[in-house]
Amino acid sequence: MAALIGSGRILCRTSEIRLDRILKSGQSFRWKEEKPGVWTGVLFNKIWKFWQSESAITFQVFGNQKEVKVEGEPEKIKGKEDLGATEDSNNTTVQSVTRERDNTELVYEDLIKDYFQLRVKVENLYKEWSEVDSNFQIVSLKFEGIRILRQDPVENLFSIICSSNNHISRISSMVEKLCENYGTEVGEVDGRTYFSFPSVSDISQDGVENELRNLGFGYRAKYINQSARQIVNKGGELWLRSLREKPYEEAKRELMALSGVGAKVADCVCLMSLDKTDALPVDTHVWQIAARDYLPKLSNSKTLTDKLYKEIGDHFRTLWGPYAGWAQAVLFTADLKQFKDKIESPPSKTKTKKSDDESGSPTKKTRTETKSRLDACKSQNNQRRKKKW
Incomplete structure (x- = not known):
């Protein structure tokens, strides 16, 4: 049985990160929602649990080893198992243990911030992308907090x-x-x-x-x-x-x-x-998104050739800039079957009254309004492309 060797809480709004979306969107394949809202997986050779409220991510770390193994790092970092010393007459051992515990918790926080790339503010990126892409602006209203794992x-x-x-x-x-x-x-x-x-x-x-x-x-x-x-x-x-x-x-x-x-x-x-960050994987989903909402001429293409692959990637890099790969991840996630046509509430420990639609899907009126906005959005994008051409 692995021991609990660390825990903590990182303040972070759901507009910056949504664990329930990025951990099951096909970036990483080892995270399991063992309990509703609680994600468990292996990271840095430790077992981690994450859960999220509207304002923070809480984590627990489990392991048997005395070190946190960080792949690619030259030095190993001491784990919390070394904290079993008892207080001596001068209290120096307790002070040392406290410092070591605090340092270990900071190490875990830094690992999490690096893995989720929390130093990148996606709210600011969303604003930038929305200013140049009205289609992204519409989609992003329902899909906040999508980011790339490191x-x-x-x-x-x-x-x-x-x-x-x-x-x-x-x-x-x-x-x-x-x-x-x-x-x-x-x-x-x-x-x-x-x-x-x-x-x-x-x-x-x-x-x-x-x-x-x-x-x-x-x-x-x-x-x-x-x-x-x-x-x-x-x-x-x-x-x-x-x-x-x-x-x-x-x-x-x-x-x-x-x-x-x-x-x-x-x-x-x-x-x-x-x-x-500007790498942009193009698969069937992205190809269909590009043809449907950005490059209508692609609808006539039967196969995704190397030339088309590059054309799609270059188009989005020009449109979205240096973090084009991150913007693509938002549209890709929104197009996945498990998320498509769903409006989900941000994760929270506080229970809220359920809507009349228990499935979480938009009402017919909402779907109609969304479709109208998307149609208008496509029209704006087409007009902008015509002016450019």
Whole structure:
């Protein structure tokens, strides 16, 4: 049983972050809503729980180890298990323990702020994007607090490789199989055992491809094993993390040299773990959004060619600027089936009176009004494009 080794609370409005949306929108696949509003997952080789009110995120950290392992960092940070000393006559031990506890809590807060990129103020970005894009302005009214996670590149890359021609629930199952079969046990919480994500070395070994095929990974088994071997030959996980320091186009080219990594997978990794905020993954959802609301001529295209992929990405980068990948995430999330045509209340511990529509879906009148606003929005965008052309 993993011990509770840390807890805390970070003030942050739901307009800045919505855990209930970003943790199940296909960025990361290891977060489970074990209880309503409580998210549990593995991060930095620890087990974390998050829940959110309208003004703050509360967290708990569980683990068996005495250190917080932060991938890619040169130094390890002491954990809270070292705080079992007793008071001596001069009270110096208690003071030392208190300082160590305070420092540990600050470390956990910093890890969370880094993972959720809370230093980026999405409210300000939403305003900027809404000023130049009336379609975004309409969509964003229902989808506040969407932001990009800053994930570990290893987990991010191999999770996205699993996503090829797949859906979120099956991707999540595959990622868990990787962890259970090749990762390390990090502890048990609430009767469930959690594992770390495997190292590149672990999944580069002979026989892994066949094992993954037997586990139901299909053709992705080959891509996972071969990409892991290529990364090992390039210098291992340090090489992969070093791409954070490379310009976007260079990092993307190097990723695309890996087995099974095309433009979309490379852009996902660039955006979600390599700090390339203008990387813009284009999949079927984004292609349809672009054709429907921004580039009507794309409706005549039958396949998403490399040329179209670049055209869509360049269009949105020109429109939204240096954080175009973040803006795309808002429209992508809004277009997902589990969120589409829903108006959800911000998470809160305070119970509120339910509306007449228990499903949370908009009423017919609301849908009609929303459709009218979207139609007007499309018209404005088309007029602006005609003037530009």
